[in-house]
Amino acid sequence: MDQGKQIRLSSAEVSQLRIQYMNDSGSICMLTYFLEKAEDAEIKPIIALALKLAQSHIQKIADILSEEKTKVPHGFKVEEDVDLNAPRLFSDSYVLRFIHSMAQIGLNGYSVSLSLSVRADIINHFTESLNETMELYRMSTELLLSKGLYVRSPYFPNLEKIEYVSKQGFLWDVFGQKRPLQVLEVTNLYSNVQRNALGVATLTGFAQVAKEKDVRQFFQRGIEIAKKHVKIFGGKLEESNLPVPMTWASEISTSTTYTFSDKLMMFFASALIALSVGYYGTGIAQSPRVDLGVMYNRLSLEIQLFAEDGANLMIKNKWLEQPPMAPDRLDLQEEK
Numbered sequence: 001m002d003q004g005k006q007i008r009l010s011s012a013e014v015s016q017l018r019i020q021y022m023n024d025s026g027s028i029c030m031l032t033y034f035l036e037k038a039e040d041a042e043i044k045p046i047i048a049l050a051l052k053l054a055q056s057h058i059q060k061i062a063d064i065l066s067e068e069k070t071k072v073p074h075g076f077k078v079e080e081d082v083d084l085n086a087p088r089l090f091s092d093s094y095v096l097r098f099i100h101s102m103a104q105i106g107l108n109g110y111s112v113s114l115s116l117s118v119r120a121d122i123i124n125h126f127t128e129s130l131n132e133t134m135e136l137y138r139m140s141t142e143l144l145l146s147k148g149l150y151v152r153s154p155y156f157p158n159l160e161k162i163e164y165v166s167k168q169g170f171l172w173d174v175f176g177q178k179r180p181l182q183v184l185e186v187t188n189l190y191s192n193v194q195r196n197a198l199g200v201a202t203l204t205g206f207a208q209v210a211k212e213k214d215v216r217q218f219f220q221r222g223i224e225i226a227k228k229h230v231k232i233f234g235g236k237l238e239e240s241n242l243p244v245p246m247t248w249a250s251e252i253s254t255s256t257t258y259t260f261s262d263k264l265m266m267f268f269a270s271a272l273i274a275l276s277v278g279y280y281g282t283g284i285a286q287s288p289r290v291d292l293g294v295m296y297n298r299l300s301l302e303i304q305l306f307a308e309d310g311a312n313l314m315i316k317n318k319w320l321e322q323p324p325m326a327p328d329r330l331d332l333q334e335e336k
Helices: 011-037 044-067 092-115 120-146 183-209 213-239 262-285 290-316 329-335
Strands: none
Touching: 011 044, 011 092, 011 120, 011 262, 044 092, 044 120, 092 120, 092 183, 183 213, 183 262, 213 262, 213 290, 262 290
């Protein structure tokens, strides 16, 4: 094999690079605005670091794709998608929690991207991105803890002996009293409450500043869905006498001034919806109690239908950037 020849990027590698580019170009717009409005001297360096990482990522990806002679995504631009002069929309506490949540999501995403990569420079890129995001996660976690803002999942009594499941009721107790939740089920329910609480706060701010009526209505519908899911997940925790995490609704200002483009806000909303589908799937896989699986399936269907409406809205407004597609061989043959 010719060692001097660069191996072409695979479709998996291209897809992961494009996802990261789109996510980070959108994040640059949000983080630039957050940094402009930040007042907390401890939170500002975290925002600045997150912004610096996103900027370095899209430059590296642009260089890689350009070398491959493939088009770099348009993504999002500060000059097109954010008004830095707009009033404050989110509190610094919200921003810190937002960055912490995005770092958590990034750790999962970069792990997947790394596992799909084969070419050495792409492996190195996603390894570096993962390590940088681990540091951002550590710093944001420590600051949330020091400010008393970190919400821990519930504590369980220490395990004193090993036991094995002896009854089918562990899975199928539909009509009788359901067994208490086990640790993985609690973890998923608790995390999904927190993610939906982030969604409520984010969409509340977006709905206040959206320009188009149909976009505002989409965000309002998303708020109601997220609130309902918080209530359902919280109800399952309360059944086992476990605490329910707090919401973040108080972290939003009353500003209605144009801040972010509808295109950018729809992108972030759609990304959060897509992530929910994946996390609910994890909840199904890790919840032996049948009622929880039924619940996750029902809620997943609801947000999938919601996601479809969001995609149609983005297509209608020409906001959905089309990724590379496999050649339509039949169409090519018919052109002759």
